[in-house]
Amino acid sequence: MIGAVQLGLLAACVVLFVPMGMAGWHLSRNKMLFFSGALFITLAVGVHLMPYFPSLSVFLSTSEVISAPISLxxxxxxxxxxxxMYSNVRECDDGPFDNHEIGCKKSWQWIxxxxxxxxxxxxxxxxxxxxxxxxxxxxxxxxxxxxxxxxxxxxxxxxxxxxxxxxxxxxxxxxxxxxxxxxxxxxxxxxxxxxxxxxxxxxxxxxxxxxxxxxxxxxxxxxxxxxxxxxxxxxxxxxxxxxxxxxxxxxxxxxxxxxxxxxxxxxxxxxxxxxxxxxxxxxxxxxxxxxxxxxxxxxxxxxxxxxxxxxxxxxxxxxxxxxxxxxxxxxxxxxxxxxxxxxxxxxxxxxxxxxxxxxxxxxxxxxx
Structure with missing residues (x-):
């Protein structure tokens, strides 16, 4: 599951290397600057809006939330x-008895x-x-x-x-x-x-x-x-x-x-x-x-x-x-x-x- 830190690093790599790759394809400077700016704004808005979409937030945070319970x-x-296991011996307020007195419960114990x-x-x-x-x-x-x-x-x-x-x-x-x-x-x-x-x-x-x-x-x-x-x-x-x-x-x-x-x-x-x-x-x-x-x-x-x-x-x-x-x-x-x-x-x-x-x-x- 992708965590928030890994997602941030991925976004940084996208913002840094995609424009560099575009420059290698000889696109004009203005087009490259426009694209990198639009990409940065889109990623920034997405990060700020993420908390308002629970299903996405859950997906990104699941590993962090349940990692401890899984190990437990x-x-x-x-x-x-x-x-x-259960036994026929019944437990009453005053101790165990092998009978069916009113107020007594069937007993149980760990194996x-x-x-x-x-x-x-x-x-x-x-x-x-x-x-x-x-x-x-x-x-x-x-x-x-x-x-x-x-x-x-x-x-x-x-x-x-x-x-x-x-x-x-x-x-x-x-x-x-x-x-x-x-x-x-x-x-x-x-x-x-x-x-x-x-x-x-x-x-x-x-x-x-x-x-x-x-x-x-x-x-x-x-x-x-x-x-x-x-x-x-x-x-x-x-x-x-x-x-x-x-x-x-x-x-x-x-x-x-x-x-x-x-x-x-x-x-x-x-x-x-x-x-x-x-x-x-x-x-x-x-x-x-x-x-x-x-x-x-x-x-x-x-x-x-x-x-x-x-x-x-x-x-x-x-x-x-x-x-x-x-x-x-x-x-x-x-x-x-x-x-x-x-x-x-x-x-x-x-x-x-x-x-x-x-x-x-x-x-x-x-x-x-």
Whole structure:
């Protein structure tokens, strides 16, 4: 990918050597001066107008924006984050029990392997998660899968009792939710965004406000599959989202919401981006004829292919690290879902812990 410096050197060479070549062809002096002047003005205008054309700006800045995430993705620990398994032992507030008591959850753990042991993945407890997210602004945007991730994250940070007090507000139908966890100064915003176009609009809104969260989790596809059912259109929407995410990153944090220039340390902070994948859909368990007709394995595979082809995900050269709900829900299987679409909390608990461990890897931290 051509960078800005290389492009500048190329333009300088054009301005310098093309007129010299024309002179070698015995063109008149006036014609040569006219051409070199026109060429210089055209290049100068193009450079100044470039920021106003996001797609071109994205093309030129892509390598600079995503070079760090790509190297992180190839880190073996990032590859191993989803190496998990479930067991029949259930975890309750007072510890693990091999029964089905009310309030107990099916347990999960990382697979015991040399690689996982080397990476030192840990299930973060409340204190560790609070330290990691202290003072952070977390935005989660998407459909019901994203909302269930918010439930698991908040249950970890504020406890099950605190979660019960806010559950009614969080689950108001098709609505946004915002809260401040005063104890650790963490702001959390959930944005109801069932279509990829809603996520793109959110990116544009963040760019207009010149203010970005520290952690951004997003994902959409189930509503599109049900109400649009066109994989190629879904792919086009994902590519537009990718372009807007990349256009957002280079200007992410030079100014705060009030237009005040930020310190260098804050302006160079990393924006942690995650994509919430769609779950495994068990067609026979879906609760309407329309869902069973449209949300088939074949359509799910088509939508997944469009996701990878869009280059939105880090593993295909994009900016977002995938939280693979489809794999995690498939491992848990039919016993973990009542409707073939929304899974038990253990699946989203595992997803949250994978995300938190990715944050630890990207920020070179380890829990105490």
């Amino acid at each position: 993705y190839h880190d073996s620990c990032i590859f191993s984050l989803h190496s998990v 015991e392997s040399d690689q996982v042991a080397k990476c030192e993945f840990q299930k973060l407890k409340k204190s560790d998660a609070s330290d990691l997210l202290n003072g952070s602004w977390v935005v989660v945007a998407g459909d019901s899968q994203a909302r269930l991730m918010v439930v698991s994250l908040l249950e970890l940070v504020i406890g099950s009792e605190g979660m019960e007090r806010i559950r009614g507000d969080l689950f108001k139908r098709h609505s946004d939710y915002s809260m401040m966890v005063e104890e650790i100064g963490m702001k959390l915003d959930f944005v109801w965004a069932p279509y990829v176009a809603n996520l793109t609009e959110l990116m544009l809104q963040l760019k207009r406000n010149k203010n970005l969260p520290d952690v951004m989790v997003m994902g959409a596809g189930l509503w599109d599959m049900l109400h649009v059912n066109n994989a190629s259109e879904y792919g086009m929407s994902l590519r537009m989202l990718r372009d807007n995410v990349l256009a957002l990153l280079p200007v992410s944090s030079n100014l705060d919401a009030g237009g005040v220039e930020l310190s260098e340390s804050k302006s160079t902070r990393i924006l942690h981006l995650f994509w919430v994948g769609m779950p495994t859909l068990i067609t026979s368990m879906l609760n309407t004829d329309e869902k069973r007709e449209k949300m088939t394995d074949e359509m799910c595979n088509s939508y997944d292919n469009e996701l990878y082809g869009s280059k939105l995900l880090r593993e295909s050269g994009g900016p977002l690290l995938k939280l693979d709900i489809r794999m995690l829900s498939d491992l848990c299987g039919p016993p973990c879902t009542a409707d073939g679409m929304h899974y038990d909390g253990v699946v989203y608990d595992a997803t949250v812990q994978i995300m938190l461990n990715a944050l630890l890897i990207e920020s070179n931290q380890k829990p105490e």
